[in-house]
Amino acid sequence: MDMKKACFAAILSAATQCVFADEVVSRNVEGKCPSIGVAERTPYAPGLSYATSGKFTLREDGITLFDYGTNYNNLGKWANPYFNSNFAYALYRDWLQTKCTDDDLKNKFLRVADWYIETAEFKNGMALWTYPFHNQYFDLDPGWISGIGQARVAGVLYRANAVSPKESYKKTADLAMEAYTHEITEGGVITRDNGVTWIEEAPDPKGRSFKVLNGHITALSGLVDIYEITKDQRWKNLIHQGEAAVSRDLTKFDGGFISFFSLDWPSPTRRMSERGGYNSLHVEQLLWMYEYFQEPKYLKWASHFQSYEMNSDKYTASYSVNAKTNGPERTKAILFGASWTTNEYPTTFTVTPEKPTRVKGIAIDALDLARRPIDFTVVAYMSGREVARKEIVGNEELWTDVLFKFPVKADKIDITFTKGDRITAITSIMAIRRDVDLAPVTNRCNYRRKSGTNDIVYTLNGAMSEDPNEKMPVRCDGWVFLPMEKGKPYLRVKAHGVKGAEFTVLESWDMKKWKEVKRVPIASGERIRINAKYAKLEFKREAHEITEISTAVN
Structure with a gap:
């Protein structure tokens, strides 16, 4: 865009x-x-x-x-x-x-x-x-x-x-x-x-x-x-x-x-x-x-x-024309003219997922046709071992999906650009996920970007942050949906608000049928065991600020 x-x-x-x-x-x-x-x-x-x-x-x-x-x-x-x-x-x-x-x-x-x-x-x-x-x-x-x-x-x-x-x-x-x-x-x-x-x-x-x-x-x-x-x-x-x-x-x-x-x-x-x-x-x-x-x-x-x-992939490049204004992070599907640029070849651009991820390939979008990458190679690695490779020669497309023969689990992906028409400008480089990943999300009324920053951060992230000064303001009665992380079945949630206000904690295996697990005072911080794939926290507006939502092994 x-x-x-x-x-x-x-x-x-x-x-x-x-x-x-x-x-x-x-x-x-x-x-x-x-x-x-x-x-x-x-x-x-x-x-x-x-x-x-x-x-x-x-x-x-x-x-x-x-x-x-x-x-x-x-x-x-x-x-x-x-x-x-x-x-x-x-x-x-x-x-x-x-x-x-x-x-x-x-x-x-x-x-x-x-x-x-x-x-x-x-x-x-x-x-x-x-x-x-x-x-x-x-x-x-x-x-x-x-x-x-x-x-x-x-x-x-x-x-x-x-x-x-x-x-x-x-x-x-x-x-x-x-x-x-x-x-x-x-x-x-x-x-x-x-x-x-x-x-x-x-x-x-x-x-x-x-x-x-x-x-x-x-x-x-x-x-x-x-x-x-x-x-x-x-x-x-x-x-x-x-x-x-x-x-x-x-x-x-x-x-x-x-x-x-x-x-x-x-x-x-x-x-x-x-x-x-x-x-x-x-x-x-x-x-x-x-x-x-x-x-x-x-x-x-x-x-x-x-x-x-919430894409948390880490982006780096061996060279950028201007790392401050057109650095690698500018290609995280921000668009609107944002781009990473290079005029040196070869240059290696690296995408490092937060954790090993199954990927089908890489989606690459040039800023314009004149500054498209012409020759480049995409290589996926897992624990230092090459698991997939795809070479592109003579690219004439404004954008392309570079797909491996089959999806692979990778913890690093290198894109090495070896030829461009003087300068290569990329507006988006994104790993194409194989799986349907899920992220925590809140109800529509409470779903909003954090104000005062250009970073793509949502108010819900405040409640899930380890920073004690961060929190999620509650604008209306609502809920938070949580995909439970494997191996971390214990949920803890706290909020500031009206005395006597409660969280209702529910669990589900399919998002269709929800079973009530427990009701807890918003200030208690009690650990609650979730025995399903998903959890939902329901609350009233009396929970003015949600200060903590966390999961743990025990």
Whole structure:
């Protein structure tokens, strides 16, 4: 993923700023407010703060603009329909928090709803909000629409109708949802595929289905919101078909080193997500799917993709052009222009897993075609003995998977670059894992990056750190899922919080059936034996800070 793709991400993604309805306000506030509650993926920030932060500005007519600068043919400041739905949802939440007494907030919210009525384009029985520029990432002509945005806008309009009943609000919301009844070749946003349905973030009217994972799941959460409002059976059926699409195709998004952004795209670059970005978003979304659909496989895959976030392989190189700014660690699937560079040959790049790991090979992505590696050799070692070797001569690809004849257990992998066109720049070098590794993960509400650092570290890591000053803040009632390490069956957990608060410790062999092991006071630090592959710690918000989660031999 390059800087241009980052700009596209800004078009449709605001998932890192989301809040959940049950954290903010009840769905009925003293009987004076609409029965429709806060929407999923509402920004944390107050509406007016959201609309004026970063590259956002608030237009005089109450619509927020995002400054794209010279991108998209000098698009400059533009009113993005998706971002305005975030703004509107935040205003709606803010208004509910006043017990629906602040008319200024209400009117600001309704102004955005009116803007949607004013800017809707009506085609083939659908109300659409289009993007006026060429989408080079998916090769879509100006006027493309999004399967994410349609339901978001509809949610704003249904809420507006609940606040201030107006026929145009409901009618336009209904027509916005019609896009989910039309396939992409009919100008809609869905792809029906052998009994399942994909909702396209970037629908191609020519019929090419890109199947963007984060866009599809975000759209599913929007459909859930709309179904809860309308109780329209069509949306319940579509939710079922959309969930079936994820269930069927989720394994195709696993690269063995990172999750893939989509199953197809026209770009010559690999379809990979970045650590700390879209891969992290996939984890958060799969946690939502686990919680909503109660399907254990989504917990498994959230935990698996989280293992890529926690990649602890050590990277070194015999030479770097600039080890400080373009050193080996810059190739850990960070992307966005991060790279390691060399102009000396031979140069050996070494990947050392934290522990011996079964690997299928190495995934290598050049920064661009001109700076690709041309000749190189990949050698895997175990305890100093060579266990696999693959030589590449005359490479002409921007990215490649260098696969051994069969998976091997290795504790070191050397990639020796012997030829490049003057300079070789690598944006990602990742060992391709054979096994589906799992990592500890917490529930969606408590799943978040640690603030104040550029390192890819999560708040849960604080509770598992040996540093007594590190901890995991608890934002809501939740749980922590732990794959138990072989040979370490004893679990210990402690927290600061309200006196009398407890942890409920559960165990499972399959993530489906959970057996309660014990309830312990959060301050006790009692050792608990787990007699299964997995453990889960449940807690209430009264456990303010989890200070320790550890496992031991005895």
